[in-house]
Amino acid sequence: MTNRVEKILGIKKPVIQGAMAFTSLAPLVSAVSNAGGLGVLGVGYMPKDASIVEIEKTKKLTNKPFAVNVIMQEGLVEQADEVLEETQPPVVYADAMRLNDSLCQKYFPIWQKKGMKIIVKASYLKDAITAEKAGANLVIAKGWEGGGHVSFESTMALVPQIVNAISVPIIAAGGIVDGRSGAAAFALGAEGIEMGTAFLVSDELSINSRAKDAIIAAGDMSTVEVSYANDAPFRMIANKLSEQIRKTEATHLKKAAAEKEQGLDADAIRMGMYQGDTENGAIMVGQDLALIKSRKSAKQIIDDVLGDTRKVLDSLNDIEF
Ligand SMILES: Cc1cc2nc3c(=O)[nH]c(=O)nc-3n(C[C@H](O)[C@H](O)[C@H](O)COP(=O)(O)O)c2cc1C
CATH class of the missing domain: 3.20.20.70 (Aldolase class I)
Structure with missing residues (x-):
């Protein structure tokens, strides 16, 4: 059918x-x-x-x-x-x-x-x-x-x-x-x-093997939303970078935080997903990664x-x- x-x-x-x-x-x-x-x-x-x-x-x-x-x-x-x-x-x-x-x-x-x-x-x-x-x-x-x-x-x-x-x-x-x-x-x-x-x-x-490993290792509460300041929020695996972004958003006015985050998604994703820097880059994912083993x-x-x-x-x- x-x-x-x-x-x-x-x-x-x-x-x-x-x-x-x-x-x-x-x-x-x-x-x-x-x-x-x-x-x-x-x-x-x-x-x-x-x-x-x-x-x-x-x-x-x-x-x-x-x-x-x-x-x-x-x-x-x-x-x-x-x-x-x-x-x-x-x-x-x-x-x-x-x-x-x-x-x-x-x-x-x-x-x-x-x-x-x-x-x-x-x-x-x-x-x-x-x-x-x-x-x-x-x-x-x-x-x-x-x-x-x-x-x-x-x-x-x-x-x-x-x-x-x-x-x-x-x-x-x-x-x-x-x-x-x-x-x-x-x-x-x-x-x-x-x-x-x-x-x-x-x-x-063909993303970096370390990024794939990070996805497989992730469990519940592993993701976080970032980049609300520039009205283009995305979800990533929580790490050192996401903590920095959230700190910036919590301590700056929206416009100032948005300026700091300019181009962030593309650069951070390159670093996380392609260079395999799972702490300082971004691995963009959905919450369902917890079920991928x-x-x-x-x-x-x-x-x-x-x-x-x-x-x-x-x-x-x-x-x-
Ligand atoms: C790494 C990544 C990059 C994405 N980039 C785009 C994009 O450029 N354009 C788009 O329409 N959706 C994009 N999406 C969303 C996906 O097309 C899809 O709608 C979403 O992943 C579905 O939810 P799931 O991740 O829970 O399966 C992206 C998703 C991921 C994980």
Whole structure:
């Protein structure tokens, strides 16, 4: 049986690998797409030429659908439009801290006319409605507990609200890492799942081995949100750097703290995730890292989560009350 998410995207398994800036690149994206899911290139903040190189590399590694992350923000979306025009990927994965109505209305029809499908990531109900109005084919409802930039509402609270409000298929994201959270996503009304953090320890993702070890070693209360001062908070593994950032935010006015944090995310992530400095750099993750206990291939991650999701869903009939 093929569900709506699979049909719209032309994929075999209703699993999306979330865009991860500078991190989800051709090897992981093609592995996810070759395994039947949808790989998403984390090129939203990359220079034009580097994005094009990643897209072309991905096309050489898979003939299956994959997506390109576009940040729906003035200054970034114009460049992305040029990249899409030149490379014509099958799917656009649009995201923003808060979606801008007019940018969506302007660009979605242009990309769809070229045959691209549009997935929009919404962390707020209003953004999901904006996305549907602008013609998005699918909406990802991403809760606060997920990796990357953090919003406000949890997956459990957000997904059903979005399911009630719009009619395009919903994919749940934020905190999904095994059969139990996978089954919960479908129970909430989602027709597919997205995972980001789960893929950080995949064999095909080339972050520093020390960063992967730190993810596997982490347990409960291991993550912390930082960078509220510049209105782009993100979640990272708590360490010396996160303590410094939180101290800065607690002892400075917002504007002064924001100045100190200028460019912090990109620099700190490079140091933490690529150079493996797990104390002075940032390892951007979701709360679900506490459940990740081993490295696997991308295909194994997808098959384990989907297989266990099916088992959990099948077992629910036995619950008595
Ligand atoms: C290291 C990292 C980088 C991310 N970068 C982006 C990004 O550039 N664009 C985006 O739309 N989402 C980004 N995200 C969010 C993911 O696409 C996805 O929505 C999220 O990881 C799902 O929650 P989970 O981590 O609990 O699975 C990032 C997540 C992580 C962990």
